[in-house]
Each structure stands twice: as structure tokens, then as C-alpha cells.
Amino acid sequence: MDSAYRRAYHSAHEALGQALAHDGGSIDPARLADEVWAVARLVDGNAALRRSLADPSREGSDRASLAEKVLAGKVSHGTVHVVKGVVAQRWSDPGAVGTALQRLGVESQLEHAERHGRLTQVEDELFRFSRIVEGTPDLQAALSDRRAQDSAKRSLVERLLSIKAAPETVSLAVQAVAGLRGARFDRSLRAFLEQASERQQQVNAVVTSAIPLTEAQLETLRSALSRQYGRQVHTNVVIDSDVVGGIRVEIGDEVVDGTISHRLAEAHRRMTG
Incomplete structure (x- = not known):
């Protein structure tokens, strides 16, 4: 996500927050997500509409008015507010409008999950x-x-x-x-x-092990990783008997491989290389 997209998305995200907070937060985030996704698919499948909603030669308010005309009576007022917040931004690529809408739909669905624990x-x-x-x-x-x-x-x-x-x-x-x-x-x-x-506000770690780890082992690992990365770390464990023993930890593009199979492969490479 480049800086220009990040700035535009941040402003669009504020529109989502406003919609979800409207009328005391009575709007159903799951319904809002479904409608925002439907608009994203509409924009994605209509090249002329996509170009019009992202046309940099038009004022953001004009693009927002166009979106309101297209959607009026078809989706809720909250969804219209979110879409207007998206198309009012300046996007470097017309396709970014649909991408931003999809991402906001995901945020709304996650909001629904969070409200229900x-x-x-x-x-x-x-x-x-x-x-x-x-x-x-x-x-x-x-x-x-x-x-x-x-x-x-x-x-x-x-x-x-x-x-x-x-x-x-x-x-x-x-x-x-x-x-x-x-x-x-x-x-x-x-x-x-x-x-x-x-x-x-956490990062995901994929932990691969030959056998299931105990909760105590996972907590020790999470604590160590959280200290190292300065953020809470959520662990997803994958069981793979091929690793023989030890664990492999993947966080984003970083991989720490402490498995026995990896060590054996490294030893074999040094012996034959």
C-alpha cells in the first residue's frame, strides 16, 4: 500500500466509521459489509462507471454526487455515505476504488465479529x-x-x-x-x-511443528516473539510430521527455521557442496 493510496484510504475509512457510529451505532455492520461489497463488484464490472467515479478531472464532490445518484434507493444511506467517502478521494488507479470498497467491507464485517466477541x-x-x-x-x-x-x-x-x-x-x-x-x-x-x-494491532506468526504444542509452550513462544517485534503476536500452528522435530516460525517474509529437517538438509548441503 503506497503512501498516496494510504492517505486516500485513511480518509475513506473515516466515512466508514461515521456510518457505523450513526444513530448510536444501530447500523448492522454485516449488512453494511454486504452492500459495500455489492457496490465494489458493480464498480469492478463496469469500466465506464469505474472511470467516472475515479476521474481526476472532476471534483471529489462531483464524483460523490454521481455515486449518490447511481445508488439512491438501491442500498442503505450508510452504504451511500461510505461510497461517497471513497469516490471523493483522489486515486491514482480507477481500479483502486473497488479495492478500497472491498477493504472497507472487510473492516465492516470484522467490526460485526468484534461486537459479538x-x-x-x-x-x-x-x-x-x-x-x-x-x-x-x-x-x-x-x-x-x-x-x-x-x-x-x-x-x-x-x-x-x-x-x-x-x-x-x-x-x-x-x-x-x-x-x-x-x-x-x-x-x-x-x-x-x-x-x-x-x-x-498484532502480527500473525505461522508456527510449523511436528507435534502439537502445549498452551504453555505457545505462550512462551508468543511472549518471546512479542518482545522481539514490539507488538502482540498471534500464533497459527501447522502440524507437519515432515519437520521431524523443532519448529519453523514465519512472520511475513521472515522465516526462522529451527526444525530438525532443516538442520539435516543444511548439514547435507555443506557435506556435498
């Missing part, structure tokens, strides 16, 4: 589902197939998640399937997870 649960469920998809080639292919109807892929995700997962997890996974501008499902889901971490 499910934010950490949603983050954990999204991570586990992403790993299931990654480890199931047939499922990955089905969700990534651009020839398949989005409705069919959404139905598949709902069947897989709706029984046990939080409603916000289902909604976010479904939105990832219907990614904008041909975005890959796994990348969209990863972006949503990053937003969930940012909302909780």
Missing part, C-alpha cells in the same frame, strides 16, 4: 480454511477456476463452512471467492487475515 475466532477459522484449501488440490482448483460461476463457488464455500464456522468467517470466505479484478482466492484471504491482525 468473535474476532479472534474468525481470524483462526479463516487461517485454518486457507490451509485446508492449500492442502487440497481439488478444492483449490475448484475455487480458482475462472470458468466456474461465482455462484457455484460461493455455494461450495458455504456448504464447507456454514455448519461450524462463525457467520463472519463464511461471509469473508465467500467474498474472497468473488475476488475483484480476477484476484486469486488465496491472496484475497491472506489480505483479509492481515486486516484482522491489523485491527487487533
